[in-house]
Every structure is written in structure tokens, then in C-alpha cells.
Amino acid sequence: MLQNPYISVIINAIIAILFIIGTSLALASLARLIAKLFKATRIQQENTFAGYLFASPWIVGFLIFVVVPLGFSLYWSFTDFRIASKEPINWVGLDNYIRLLTADSSFRASIINTLYLTFLGLPLEMAVALFLAVMLNQKMKGERIFRMAFYLPVILGFNTAVLLCWRLMLNGGTGIINQLIRAVVKAVPPIGWIERALIFVQELFSAFFLGISNQSFTLFNRVLEAGLPAANRVPLWVESPLWSKMSVVLLIVWGCGTMMLIFLAGLNNIPKDYHEAAQVDGAGAWRRFWKISFPLLSPYIFYNLIVGMIAMLQIFEPIFVLYRDN
Numbered sequence: 001m002l003q004n005p006y007i008s009v010i011i012n013a014i015i016a017i018l019f020i021i022g023t024s025l026a027l028a029s030l031a032r033l034i035a036k037l038f039k040a041t042r043i044q045q046e047n048t049f050a051g052y053l054f055a056s057p058w059i060v061g062f063l064i065f066v067v068v069p070l071g072f073s074l075y076w077s078f079t080d081f082r083i084a085s086k087e088p089i090n091w092v093g094l095d096n097y098i099r100l101l102t103a104d105s106s107f108r109a110s111i112i113n114t115l116y117l118t119f120l121g122l123p124l125e126m127a128v129a130l131f132l133a134v135m136l137n138q139k140m141k142g143e144r145i146f147r148m149a150f151y152l153p154v155i156l157g158f159n160t161a162v163l164l165c166w167r168l169m170l171n172g173g174t175g176i177i178n179q180l181i182r183a184v185v186k187a188v189p190p191i192g193w194i195e196r197a198l199i200f201v202q203e204l205f206s207a208f209f210l211g212i213s214n215q216s217f218t219l220f221n222r223v224l225e226a227g228l229p230a231a232n233r234v235p236l237w238v239e240s241p242l243w244s245k246m247s248v249v250l251l252i253v254w255g256c257g258t259m260m261l262i263f264l265a266g267l268n269n270i271p272k273d274y275h276e277a278a279q280v281d282g283a284g285a286w287r288r289f290w291k292i293s294f295p296l297l298s299p300y301i302f303y304n305l306i307v308g309m310i311a312m313l314q315i316f317e318p319i320f321v322l323y324r325d326n
Contacts (some may be wrong), residue, residue, distance in 0.1 A: 027053075094277060129263055167322050
């Protein structure tokens with residue numbers, strides 16, 4: 001009977017349920033016992049038992065699927081353990097980490113790219129999100145429509161279809177992004193000098209990071225010697241290694257809707273009396289923002305900073321889809 005896969009699945013499910021119930025009751029009872037030792041009242045003990053009883057399934061899952069594997073991974077990182085090998089495990093100390101930092105060029109490149117996205121992409125994303133939040137905090141018609149429009153990229157996410165559309169838009173020759181840049185420069189010629197300067201600074205910055213990654217600054221020296229690009233130059237978002245990171249930064253900034261809503265919630269929580277009192281004293285809009293709103297937004301800034309850094313470490317889909325053949 002146990003050879004029937006359906007019966008086996010049912011039995012395993014029953015065992016898992018009983019295990020969760022048993023461990024939950026055990027943890028809840030232990031928590032109540034500890035509360036009793038600290039001379040908690042009977043009501044406090046019952047509340048402790050109920051709280052840990054409902055939290056225990058998550059705690060048990062976290063211990064089994066996160067803490068235990070993390071512990072084994074940490075231990076195996078100091079050995080020569082191989083998954084597909086039956087040879088005995090030997091302790092090698094820090095050899096794996098030394099080889100990873102000195103001999104693995106891919107790891108070094110990934111660290112450099114992550115630092116680039118963290119120190120350039122994250123501040124830009126937070127700055128744009130804060131700017132949009134301040135704009136949407138003003139009472140105006142169609143406020144909800146603008147909120148939905150700016151949050152729409154978060155709903156769409158970095159799925160393959162959206163990223164393929166971005167790949168087409170970022171095409172150096174026919175992409176709509178570069179066509180818009182050409183149209184703006186043609187309509188307002190003085191902007192062309194600003195565009196050329198921005199292209200030069202961006203390519204110089206990217207060449208510097210590539211030099212650190214490749215341990216060769218030949219490309220950096222070449223960009224520096226070339227100086228300002230020609231007037232008809234446009235960013236090669238997906239065709240050049242000098243622009244690959246910046247195109248990912250552009251996508252990161254495009255998806256700043258979540259940070260925007262968090263900043264907007266923080267702005268709504270600031271008492272209006274503070275701004276009214278400052279306005280009576282003659283403080284302008286910028287001074288009120290810098291002296292009142294910005295300091296009171298520090299918890300929200302810190303939260304967005306931590307969550308954003310975690311997201312920078314986990315980013316994968318845009319890089320894989322945009323540059324899968326490069």
C-alpha cells in the first residue's frame with residue numbers, strides 16, 4: 001500500500017502536520033514555563049502560550065529551512081565537501097575563502113557590480129522616490145491617478161515580458177529612449193553639451209569600475225584620452241559594457257514606487273502644525289522641507305535604505321534578460 005504515491009503523500013502530509021502541532025505545543029509550553037519562572041500572572045502566562053502557539057509554525061519553519069541549512073553551509077565552507085563526491089570531508093580552514101577572493105574573477109566582478117548598483121543606483125532610486133512623494137503630497141487633482149501610475153512599475157515587476165520591452169526601448173539605434181534624447185537635443189541645442197558631458201562622466205565612471213574588476217585600466221585611459229564624445233553620440237544602453245550597469249540603474253529607478261509610497265506615508269504622518277508655524281515665521285518651502293520634513297523622515301529613509309541594499313544584493317532578472325547574450 002505504501003508503494004502507492006498518493007498514499008505516501010497523504011502519510012507524509014499527516015506526519016508533517018502532527019510534527020508542526022507537536023513542536024508548536026512544545027514551544028508554547030516552554031514559553032509559558034519561562035513566563036511562570038519570571039513570576040508572570042496567570043493571564044500573562046496564557047497570553048504567552050497563545051502567542052507562541054500561533055507563532056511556532058513559522059519559528060519551526062525558520063529554524064528548519066533557514067537556520068539549520070545556514071549552519072551546515074557555514075560548516076561546509078571550511079571543508080572540501082562536494083555534493084557529488086563520496087570522499088571523506090576534510091577541514092581546509094579559510095582556503096575556500098582565500099581562493100574565492102584571489103582566484104575567482106567572476107566573484108570579484110559580481111562584488112564590483114553590486115557596489116556600483118548600491119552606491120549609485122540606490123541613492124538615485126531613493127532621491128527620485130522622495131521627490132515623487134513630495135510632489136504627490138501636495139493637494140492636486142488626479143492625485144490617485146498619479147499614485148497608481150508611479151506604483152504601476154512595482155506591480156509589473158521585473159518579469160521577462162517587461163524586461164524584453166525595456167530591451168527594445170534601450171536599443172541604441174531604434175530604441176525609443178535614444179529617440180527621445182535625440183528629439184530633445186534637436187529641439188534645445190544647448191542641452192547637447194550637457195548630454196555629451198554626462199555621457200563622458202558616465203563612461204569614465206563605468207570604465208573605472210571595469211578596470212577594478214578586470215585589473216586593467218586600458219579602457220579607462222582610452223575613454224579619458226578621447227574626451228567629450230561626438231555631438232551625435234547617444235548612450236549604448238545594451239550594446240556597450242560601459243552602459244550595461246547604468247541601464248540596470250535606470251530600471252531600478254523606474255521601479256521606485258514602493259519607496260515612494262513609504263516616503264509618502266511618512267510625509268502624511270508629519271503634523272501640519274509644524275509647517276504652518278514655520279511658514280508664519282517666514283520659512284520658505286525648501287527650508288521647511290530641509291529643517292522639518294527631512295529629519296522626521298529619518299526612520300523611513302533608514303527602512304528604505306536597508307530594504308534597498310537587500311534588493312541590490314538579490315537583483316538578477318534585469319541583468320540576465322538584458323544581457324543574456326553578452
